[in-house]
Amino acid sequence: MAHVRARNRKHPHDDAPDTSAQFRRLAEMPEGPEKKALRQEVVRAWMPMAARLSRQFRNRGEALEDLEQVAHLGLVKAVGRYDPARGNAFESFAVPTIVGELKRHFRDHMWGVHVPRRVQELRNRVRSASMSLATTADDRFPPTADIAEAAGLTEDEVRTGLQALESYATLSLDATLTDTGDGYSLIDTFGSAEPGFDRAVDREAVRPHLRRLPEREREILYLRFFCDMTQSRIAERMGISQMHVSRLITTTCARVCERVEADRAAAA
Numbered sequence: 400m401a402h403v404r405a406r407n408r409k410h411p412h413d414d415a416p417d418t419s420a421q422f423r424r425l426a427e428m429p430e431g432p433e434k435k436a437l438r439q440e441v442v443r444a445w446m447p448m449a450a451r452l453s454r455q456f457r458n459r460g461e462a463l464e465d466l467e468q469v470a471h472l473g474l475v476k477a478v479g480r481y482d483p484a485r486g487n488a489f490e491s492f493a494v495p496t497i498v499g500e501l502k503r504h505f506r507d508h509m510w511g512v513h514v515p516r517r518v519q520e521l522r523n524r525v526r527s528a529s530m531s532l533a534t535t536a537d538d539r540f541p542p543t544a545d546i547a548e549a550a551g552l553t554e555d556e557v558r559t560g561l562q563a564l565e566s567y568a569t570l571s572l573d574a575t576l577t578d579t580g581d582g583y584s585l586i587d588t589f590g591s592a593e594p595g596f597d598r599a600v601d602r603e604a605v606r607p608h609l610r611r612l613p614e615r616e617r618e619i620l621y622l623r624f625f626c627d628m629t630q631s632r633i634a635e636r637m638g639i640s641q642m643h644v645s646r647l648i649t650t651t652c653a654r655v656c657e658r659v660e661a662d663r664a665a666a667a
Contacts (some may be wrong), residue, residue, distance in 0.1 A: 415490050416444040422483045442471075442478050445493065449474040452497050459505065466501065473500030518563045524550045525560030601659075608658045616651045623648060 418441050425441070428434040453470035457463050477493035528550035532541035541549075547557045572586040609617060619637065622628045630648070634641040 415448055418444055418489065419483065422481060422489060426483055438478055442475055445474055445478070445489075446471060448490070448493075449497050452494065453501060455498075456501050456505070461505070466504075469501055469504045470497050473497035476500065518559060521552065521556050521560035522563035523560075524552060525557055526564060604659045604662065605655055608655045612651065612655075616647055619644060619647055620651060 421437060421441050421444075425434060425437055428437070449470040450467050453466040454463065456466050473496050474493060477489075477496040480496070481489055481492050483489075525546055528546045529541055532545055532549055543554050543557050543561075546552075547554045550557065550560075552560070572589075573584050575584055609620065612620070615637070619633055622633050622636070623630070628636075630641050630644045634644045637644065
């Protein structure tokens with residue numbers, strides 16, 4: 400009588416086949432082509448259930464075909480690891496394995512930026528709570544306090560989860576920011592390197608050391624770099640040879656650079 404009741408009891412998964420006999424055979428068979436073929440037969444029998452589980456994760460930015468592939472991978476792992484001697488039904492072991500594989504796929508491959516696992520979990524709880532609250536509040540985004548109460552989180556945790564909502568997918572730099580059709584994109588808002596800033600910093604760094612130079616060297620540098628005079632004209636004006644002017648410019652610039660580098664090293 401008990402056997403009849405067990406046979407008539409509704410299976411918790413309508414699409415779950417009866418493969419208990421195959422699993423018992425797998426447990427007794429040695430590794431080899433025959434066992435591999437039987438294992439593949441069991442996997443094919445359970446693929447409809449794996450596909451059904453993958454559909455629970457649709458509309459989250461991933462193609463259903465890819466989700467089914469991930470679910471099938473989890474199914475293969477479950478079939479390989481299942482031990483019928485433990486006395487549990489296969490589906491009670493397979494379902495968490497498949498769902499876990501799907502969640503890992505989203506965690507490891509679908510986030511546009513690296514987000515810690517704890518923050519990902521907060522994001523999921525905040526998302527679920529806000530969606531359930533929105534259905535009863537004219538679809539308006541609920542306040543942080545209401546989300547915290549519904550999700551069993553602190554308001555700080557909710558704010559962290561809300562920030563993670565925007566980290567799930569990245570925005571292309573070519574994405575258009577306006578609807579005016581002028582082609583203005585996100586990359587147009589980025590600044591570019593400005594060499595003038597570095598020149599301003601360098602000038603301020605050498606200024607005090609230039610003031611300490613002897614008057615002749617300071618005048619030679621002024622004529623060469625600020626008045627754009629040639630070395631020959633400077634030599635004529637100063638009453639010295641062009642070679643002497645060249646040597647003074649080289650040694651003076653090197654001395655000033657050494658002092659600037661010493662100042663930067665001391666500041667660091």
